[in-house]
Amino acid sequence: MNSDELDVKKITVMLVDDHPMVQGGLRACLSFYEDIKIVGSTTEGKEALNKALELKPDVILMDISMPFMNGIDATEIITEQLDDTKVLIFSMHDSAEFVTSSIQAGASGYILKDTTSEEVYYAIKAVSNGKTHFSSSIAKVLVESPVRAGNEKLTTREQVILSYIAQGNSSKEIARKLNISFRTVEAHRRNIKAKLNIDSLAELVRYAVNHGLVES
Template sequence: MIRVLLVDDHPLVLDGINACLSGEPNIEVVGQANNGLEALELAEALSPDVVLMDVSMPVMNGLEATKELKLRFPDFRVLILSMHENREYILQLIQSGAAGYVLKDVSSKELVKAIEVVHQGGTYFSSRASDALIRPFDSGRRNTGVSDSRPSLTKREETVLKLLAEGGSNKDIARQLDISVRTVETHRQNIKQKLNIQTAAGLAKYAIENNLV
């Protein structure tokens, strides 16, 4: 059972998400908060597995709350659910420790998938959120020097990184590539070491910025 804390300042949105998730046999909504400060208090009291967080809220916004949550409770997974597809918003939240970013126009099925992927230790970005991150690099990559300065990953490491960025768990990747979970873990550690990136969200950001996904 995945324990989820909902955080949004609109009661109608909370009711809608709650209704959407109530029929899922493996998801339990354990609490609802109207701002980031309430989210911190409830997170401490309820120990959710996943915090489904809005960005624009009074008292304490989603960015500040995500930073504080990851500082206090590093094991909690934060999934951003927002109406904003602004690249800077998304990058800031990834850097703050969010494990995924989905826009509020996603289907119920995709939201459930995002929660499951994040809970399993993966990262998840809805298609429009990914597009917002990738778009500047599609048009100006030749002038940025990104490809020239990129650390040298093997083809297999690039494949593993791509699958990680798409939300795959170690087990999923092992099954897809027909290799052992231990081998995937080794590739993952090598990638982290080469890129000097230690978080799953950071790896996803790198993969997106370098057009690996």
């Protein structure tokens, strides 16, 4: 097996952070993992859009506070244009406002800059596999933020579908995984929102985390 074949199995990662020391630290800690390959980096959100379209990485490690375009706006545009690229927020901000805005923008996870290198690696692996990952303190923020929930409980099928939704799967993807029709998934999605009195994806993810339906 040649080196090119080995590269195919690596998770390609792009770094977006306006602090060179942070990028240097990430490169150093991720260099120990043979299944991670950093394919590019940039220091601001607007340039991240062009590089993401060019490189199409599996995962983008995205800061929030950056010049020209913040990471949340960049995340929203990137996730709309690149279905196979997952964005993992890597930030010092731990407020509910930043967390929920990031999730609404399409981020698959949110970890803090004081996290360990092992968790950074685990988070990259998780989101690259279509899951979500939140630092424990971020998961706590989601749990403690009030969720508008009704009294009706979800059925087992609805819980499974909500779990897939919270992991970033589209209705089409959920239908394929559960071997049911797209229309059935959409009907379940409407029922879930009605039962929980929830409209936004951020609140659905928060509910899923709070009730153990998604990994944190």
